[in-house]
Every structure is written in structure tokens, then in C-alpha cells.
Amino acid sequence: MSEERVGFFTDTSVCIGCKACEVACKEWNALPEDGLSLTGMSYDNTQALGASSWRHVAFIEQTAPRGRTQLPLVEADSAQGPAPGPSGATSPGPSGEASPAPSGAASSTDMRWLMSSDVCKHCTHAACLDVCPTGSLFRTEFGTVVVQEDICNGCGYCVPACPYGVIEQRPHDGRAFKCTLCYDRLGAGQEPACAKACPTESIRFGPLDELRERAALRVDELHEAGVDGARLYGHDPEDGVGGGGAFFLLLDRPEVYGLPPDPVVTTRDLPVMWKHAAGAALSLLGGVAAAFALVGRRRP
Template identity: 75%
Template sequence: MLPDPHSLSGPLDPAPEAGWTDAPPRMGFFTDTSVCIGCKACEVACKEWNDVPGSGLDLLGMSYDNTGALTANSWRHVAFVEQPRPAGTQDPPGRTGGPEFLGMPGAQPPGRVGGAEGRTDFRWLMMSDVCKHCTHAACLDVCPTGSLFRTEFGTVVVQEDICNGCGYCISACPYGVIDQRKGDGRAWKCTLCYDRIGAGNVPACAQACPTESIQYGPLDELRERAAARVATLHERGVPEARLYGHDPADGVGGDGAFFLLLDEPEVYGLPPDPVVTTRDLPKMWKRAGVAALAMAAAAVAAFVGGSS
């Protein structure tokens, strides 16, 4: 069902909207980039559990990022952003001092970045990116085979066995998440480990994350936890901390996978104002229908007038 453009300003529980009765709480990811250490354990765990093929060694020349983006063969992508340190900023509690964030002793002193004592001229921004499992998912709207479906947990999954490789979902995604596999042609993306969460387990990436940067749970609880984390960082002198994708009033109705960022979304390769790409289709179809009726009426009038 295409989204009602007037409903995009309000919260929506997508599983009941999709027809699930007695649906469990909506589940999702909260990724706290302030404690991501770039270990790529999430990437490896995702590949191992979901049997995602490797992409080979790809030296992109982009810092230590060897995957580059979310693709059919990379359902998790850990971005490494190296930038000059903005004036007046410092590493958030948990980045240089991961043990501090986890409530353990042994936090490193401020200024020790990447193991280089006293280096304060640059900083790393790291983020494990993933499918956003949008509330209003354009990929679902355009799929002609029903390969994409909404689960009872509110997530979006591709059934690759009935995907015909048309690629409509790829152009419809406002985040550029979905991709076609070379030599295969079908669409692939994160399933939020539908098989694992259906059995009551944590998704592989969150299970493997050593710093709890990737957190999984009921979406409402994650949003509360994320707001508290941002407030804590602001109190500790990290005013640039902000949330991305958490707002049900945004252009996609809020994401099932949202993030705490330490800079503007564009720095991480995220669109600043994502909008469900199919939001105007109902209006377009209505106008097309009216135009078709007008043309049909004009044709009938011309035929009647010409025969009289």
C-alpha cells in the first residue's frame, strides 16, 4: 500500500499497518557512533551469519575503509571519516576512553587518538551503516513481485527467491541502500537478521559489537536510550552530538535503524533530509486518472459530434 502523504507527519506502527495482527513491539537498531572503534566485527559477523559473499580485497584509498558503501555484498558498512579536529572539540567519553563508557577503569587521557599520544590535530569519525528499515518504505511500494515485505517486527526484508531483478527498489530507496549482486541480478540488503530475531536472538552485528555501539531492541526503548545518551554527551562537553533518523515526523516517518552522529549527516554520507520517494504517487495517479477520463470524454464527444 502506498503511504498517505498526509500521514507522514505522524507516528506509524508499520507492522499493524501492513496487516500483522497482535504484532510484537517494533524492533530496530540504535547505532551510537561516539563509541564505534572501527573494528568491523559487525561486518564480519553479518557476512558469516547471512552467508554474504566477500567482495575481495579492494584498496579504495579512503583511510582504512575497504568496503566503501553498502552493497549487495556488504550489508553493514563501517565508514572511516578522517577530518581536522573542529576547534574546541574533544573526543566524547567512550571514544578515547571506551572503558569509561562501559563503566570500567582504564580510560585513556584526552588527546590520545588512534594510539598517538598527544595528537589533537585530527579525529576519526566512525559509523557502522545499515539499511534503515524505514517506516514509510518506498522499496515496498514499487516492488512488483512482493519480494520485499514488512515483517511482524516492523522491519523490511527481501525474499530473494521471488525477486525478478527489476531494480525498481534500488532507485526508490532514498538512502541508496539496496543493491543488485553482479552475476545474480537480484536485490540484497540487511534483513535485521529476521531468522535470529524471530527465534528471540540478537542480530549478529549487535551481538558481535564489542563496545555496544550497535544496540538492538524495541524501538521506543532505543529512542529513549538515545535521547539520554545525547543529553549525557552534551553535559560532558560534546555539543555536536545529535540523532539522525529517530524522528517519526521526518520524510520517511522515522527509521527502524537510527544513529547518534558527531557531525552533519553529509559527513557520513547520509542524506540530510531523506524523503520517501513514492510519497507523490497517489496524487500523480489521481491526476492521471482524471486526465484519462477527460480524454475519454473528449473522444466520445468528438465521435458523437462527428456522427451527427
């Protein structure tokens, strides 16, 4: 890498689920439209990352813990108070937290929305790079992982290799696609389209080391405010993929967001496997040579 490694820090505590990142990503990268049909999954119309959805805003509805401290993000208008929903239920605030019920409202359940904009993690140890036979996948000078669609032969090896299920093949030609972290924009000194479009700065772009420092401070801030569930995901260089070029601040366990709790590079055992295969091949060749030698001795 000739440039400083850059990446994404996605702070889900300030995501409002507006989907501006999804729209900006599709518009800039000229991605085919998808997710236009109703899924029955709240407002999550795209459902998952895929060949035509390089950003996916997840909506998770859950019961909020009683007495939970609200996130210190937006000061509510104390004179008006939050607007109650149907049957006195509270409307989710911009942080995804359920706002306190208005005085006198009959609400038996506190709900909250957890919203998160997911993306390719641009792993430090990327299994997709290890298995690609054509060199279609490569690591850029910015430390990101990009698919060259004109070189991809549609073999699909990268799809099961990804521990996050990010990469997908398009059905009409079998080629693989995923987030490029707007490689063309980076080369022109611009930030990725999704980060540019995010109105709350939930998606932050910059040098990876700086983002990790900012993320740690943000977690401390939330813990001091009583939000004990706040945690970082994908930031640790010692994790199973060597840390991601895109990492997240979550308000609950990774499984709640559909993320693997302990991702591991799927090709980590390849060197040992090749070593054992080579040993087995040598043993087989040795056995064959010994057999021929034995046959040769028995001939008159």
C-alpha cells in the same frame, strides 16, 4: 505487525571501527566476500552498503576542533598517557576522538576519526515496498523490511526508490539484496549477529521506543560533556520516511557520513500522480466520446 517493533540504535561515539559487525553479518548470512582490495580510502575497504555488504563501517578523518571536550567513555591511564603517532600526532581514541597531545609533543594539527557502522534503515514508509511488483519485499511482524530473494525477479525498481541508496542488485542474476535485520534470528528469539558481535555496544538492538528513549538520554549526556555536535539521525517519526527502524547518534552533520540530510520517501507523490493520471484519462475519454458524437451528428 503481531510483535513489538524492534530496530537498531547505532551510537557512533563508541564505534572503534573494528568491523566485527561486518564480519558477523557476512558469516551469519553467508554473504559473498568483497572489499578485499585496497581503495585508498583510509581503512574503509567496503566503501558503501551493497548486495554483499549489509553492514558498512565508514572511516572519516577530519580536523578536530581545538579545545574540544573528550567523550566521557573510557578513562585514560594518566600515568602513561596516549601513545603519540608519527611526528608527534595523536592516535584516535576508542570513541573516534583525537586524544590530547602528550606534554612536550610537537603537534600542529589535531585529527579525529569519525567511525560509523551503516545499515538499511528499515523505513516506516518504505518506498522499496511501494514499487516492488512481485511482493518480494515485505514488512515482517517485527516491523522490519525484508527481500525474499526467491521471489525477486530482478526488475531493479527498488534500487532508485531507496532514498539512502541501500539496495543493490547482484550482477550475475540481477536480484536485489539488503539487510534483513537477521529475520531468521529474530524468529528464534535472538538478537541480530552484528549487535551480538559489537564489543563496545555501539550497535544496540531492542524495542524501538526504548531505543529512542536511551538515545535521547545519551545525546543529553554528550551535550553536558561539551560535545555540542552530537545529534540523532533517523529517529523522528515525523521525518520524510516516518522514522527509521535503524537510527544513529552522529558527532557531525549527516552529510559528513554520506547520509542525506533530509531523506524523503520517493513514492510520496504517487497517490497524487495516479489521481492526476486518472483525471487526464477521463478527460481524454470524454474528448474522444464527444468527437465521435459530433461526427455522428454530421452524417446524413
